Amino acid sequence: MGRIFKKLTAVLLTLLLCTGCTKEAANMDRWLETAALDAQESPQELYEKALKEDVLIVYTVSTRLAQTKESFEAAYPGLTVELRDVRSPSLIEAVEQNHEKGNRDCDVVLCNDNSGEFKQRLTDKGLVYPYLPEDIAAHRKEGVGGDGASFLLETEMLFYNSGKFDSCPIRNLWELTEEKYRGRIYMPNPLNSFSTYAFCGASMQKETELAEAYRRYSGKEAVPAEGENVAELFWRKVAANIVFTNSSDEVVEALSNGEADFGLCVSSKLRLCELGYTLGPVWELDPFSACVTSYSVMIARDSANVNTAKLFIRYLYGEADGKGEGFLPFRSEGCWSVREDVEDGASVPLSDIDLIYVDQDALIQSKERMNGFWSGIIRESGRRE
């Protein structure tokens, strides 16, 4: 009797478990089906449907989205957008947690997508989905944004203090390792800033270029320590001069109040020159001065307000003709559009910058080594303080 009961219980539990799994999968598919992310809907159709939905919740790493929100709410009376302004690592964690707990707390995410984290933890796991209607997709520049979700290009780049120097005082990246720049270089902590992580990661993929640049700088061969590569040698040396910060804003402030000679931060901060901040962009440097970073806008899986989300994303892209107000806050100095029919905010084309690009898959592969290397550097810098 006992054995039969045990077997029966096991069968029942298995059945229950399977039903649960299937139900979950079915719910997922139902969401995708209902979301109809491939459907071609006009803004008016979406607006009518959106009016029956709730407040749109957007997790964003960009404070400029507040201006898009304002004009969106004015353009579409009755719709409300709530912004949660967070840093990229926190954004990814929040989306993951929402999914684990079944919270439908997020509809749209706007995040830097170059560190590999966004791809690995959200895109590849289906926690976020791109939405790119055909009338907008038709205008995308060739080769931009592999997953079709990047809506903006920026660079993580080196700046000099233009209040102190008339022009960039260095020609070779290795000059930053010199003693005279001790404590005079500011840079966000790469473990907390995706764009900085992407720059560091991309530089790790440029060992040959860095070795050649070192030869041009010193006339000698770079000699890394055992187990270390040339890129790690560069960063270990330059880290002795770096003050790590929490954000690009602190870098901008340090350049402007005279505390820094150089700083690494996102190029969109160039817009702050309007307010009197003294950032001089380093367009040319041996072997590179900047790394391309892009920002994705995507719909969160299980979004409860899909129509409002679609309408908001269309609006952010500047609508079908690219002339909508939604993209205006992002048409500023240091920003490049992903659309061929929308003029860049940046005054210098990307082709005129000594740029490197990050290979995200390679970065994901080397994540453990990268994180270990940078954890050591940051801990060491904390001890120095």
Added chain:
Amino acid sequence: MRKAGLVLLVWMLIFAGGCGTTPRPSVLHVAMPVSDKIQDVDSNYYINWLEEKTGLELEITMIRQRSSGEYLEALFSSDADIDVVLFGDSFTVQEEELEKYAEQICPVGDALCYYNNAGSRLSGAGQILWINSGWLKKLGLTIPSTTEELREVLRAFRDGDPNGNGLADEIPLAGIRGSYASSPTEFLLNSFVYNDPYHSRYGVNGEAETLMAETEAFREGLAFVHGLYAEGLLDEGCSARSQRQLCELVNSPVDLVGAFTTASVSDVIYPGNPEILARYVYAPPLRGSEGVCNALYTENRPRVGAIITGRSPRKEEAALLLDTMCGEEASLIARYGERGVDWDYSDGTDVSVYEGPSTIVTKNYLWNTLQNKHLNGIGPMDVPLRYREGVTWNGVNSDTEYVDGHARMAYEKYLPEPGRFHEENAVLSACMDEWIGDFVSGRKDVGSDAEWEEYLKSLQQFY
């Protein structure tokens, strides 16, 4: 036999019942001020943690009086059964004020009759100027670095309709006279002479005996501020305006305010308003006509956190509670919330807001927000300095500790070396405050030698 069995069963039930009864915890009657930053005291995480840690049952009585003096008078003249009184929020008391209740307050240790609250804020820059960056951009202006540049910016704010509603409703520079930190006058005077209203406007260190408010430079500063007031650039004359009203103006969706000063943005900008917070950037201390540029140093000394009433029959239990609250574990909850959920210890790979080694990583920044994890600074605590200085940013742009922190760091180089300060002279300060208000608003003429002499004579009565 059946009867015997029944008796046995009854005895067993009684015995079992007795075994199951745990001793009832001592009930401690705690009074604390009402706070709009705490959701529900009964389910508050910190209160529950304290109950578990001490084995006490805390019965909380909410204090609705704003004045601690009035409350203590009423408490000690009644037979209310209160063991512990917690202070904090706007319900504060000075050590000297407690002296008159010495007989009604239980002594702690040798002399102290209260438990300290140390750890709410760091010492350092106590007043920051925040300016509307949206208006600057719209009008093609840069962040001012001198008092003259500020005047030009404020004129543009007044005349350029930067909020774009077609109405001349912009307030270029808003403030109130009731709070030194929220008074732009106090900020601007620091561009002419070191102006420390918290120490009765005496100098610091070598000048600690010099009353700066008597100097010609101070007078020049007042004339400058009056000039702003006369041009309608400074809106600080309304002595009736409260901090709450200033908050309403700054947080208005109509975008009414061009600039304001405060010790912490969280004192003015409501939590959960990233759009409003994003409007404002800090401006560094301004240089005056003679190149003077100071930042106001504020020493955040420990304040009274709690007392045990003299007539409490549960003094030991009360001491257990307050000693526990002053411990490191409790203090970290009292400041940052639940460990593992709202904060955790840093593994050293983060960067502190204050540029030192990181010690605390905040996950949910709760301070000065409506929450139910701690008492938002009410009661005693003692957060070690290494934690206060080592707190890191949680990545949320509206984390006010971060916003304040990097503004304060930028002001640091304009602060005086912390050293010898003059004792505050309350009557002298009150006299000066009144005169300053009159000079700024034009009720008295700062340009008149006779009225300036009258002012100086008034001050001399009090020192």
